[in-house]
Amino acid sequence: MSVENAPVVDVDEAAIPVEKKMYYRFESNDKKEFRVSELAIQQSETLNRLVEAMGYTSEDVENKPAIAIENIDGKTLKLVFQWCEHHKGEAIPVDDGSVPKIVEIPEFDAKLMDIDNGLLFKLIWAADYLNIVQLLNVSCKKVANMAQGKTPAQLRRVYLLPSDEEDEAAKRAAQEAQDPRAREVEEEFEERKRQGGNSFF
């Protein structure tokens, strides 16, 4: 029988079982709760593996406590899940090793990341922690764009980069904090050197 001659059957759309979308519940470290679709979660390798391992049913999702994400606050997590919902179903990019990394920031992402630098830092940190490849790419690209046309001195200010001297001082302070006797030993050593001793021992 040809396709043209096939009988037409009216289909009652309501009778077709519709696959119910599952929404997982997550809780930030400041106890803010978020409902995120299953498809959006696939953008995060970490969360995707976590929910797969948990094997929750729709009932479990509603009845069991929200999944806690200890390291991320509510403000940041909101941005992360907004991004995941907007980009749900999109393919996760594979690093082709091109240098420099070719990343375009879509309009939605640009608006989402129109935030203060402190929050942007937290967003990058969260994207890294939750392994959301494309969010990490775009957020890092935004920070990389800040470097354009800047001198090293300006870059130090923008990226809060300590100078070598500041790094050294911080290292010394950390060592001293670990071992309070280190400073005394160092002072004793300097004193003996001044007195003309060749060897500390």
Add this chain to the structure above:
Amino acid sequence: MVKVQKLPYLALKCLISSLGPVEKIDFSLCSKKCRRAVKICTPKDSVKVTLNFTRHSHLTLNAVDCDEVSILDSDKLFKQLHHINRGNFNEIIIPWADYTCDVLNCKVNGMVFDICSQKTLSQINRWLKVRKESLQYCEIQEDFPRSHYVYILRNFDIELLNFNKNKSLKDYEWFVTIKKKLCLNMRDDQRVHLETILDCSCPQIEVHYGKWRRYDVYLFVSAWLRGILPDLSLFVITELDYFSLEDILRGIDATKLDDNVENRYIGIFNDNKVISGGWDIRRNDGEIATIKMSSNNGQAMFRLVSHSLFLN
């Protein structure tokens, strides 16, 4: 302000990978830690560095995966290496290139010479020897003196030499005394004699403004067939008066190719080229090459491409 150094490793790597070559250098200058981070996060040979010895010497950085060329200008070099004499741009460019190659994990790709003292040339020579590097590309600009480029040819290890309308280049006869297997691109106003080409041992030669006559091309093809140019696999000469190759191939065993026969090869500048149709000729040692005369805007171009260069 973003606390970049507090970022986890993968995020920092992603950030540094998104920086262009110039930004990477600026970032590396912030501290020793930053320098180390750039070095770790930059894949080997992902950037091509070219030293330009001109009135305002500078470095050009070209990311391999991107057509964009970035310039590290002299003013920036002076600001960073302020202890060096401000008056001499050429002195600063070698330490600067050394630093750049070290931080970006890459080799020196090429040099462009327009103005450069003999002293600097000696420094470059020593520097290249210390780095154990050859130059993929060397360009001689119009004002560069003859004694200097002869020094370069005798001392530097170069793969492709490009003469760009050099005024002191009266002839190429001296060139044949330097028996080097390099690719030669001559973009000059002087006529390149057939005898010069016949004495060359270069594997690839491109001559722009050749002004050869039909008889020169005939002699060249005959010489290639007799095995006088055993190393030559690519020869291109432009700005000829067009003529049909059939005229010079009488008595020579040559096979005409249909115009729809396309063969791809890599050109002298590592670019993709296609030769369609033409004639196949066979040298006495069995080597086959396609020769073709093509015309564009009234100017003709003759090509000989050895089948050993074909990609398909």
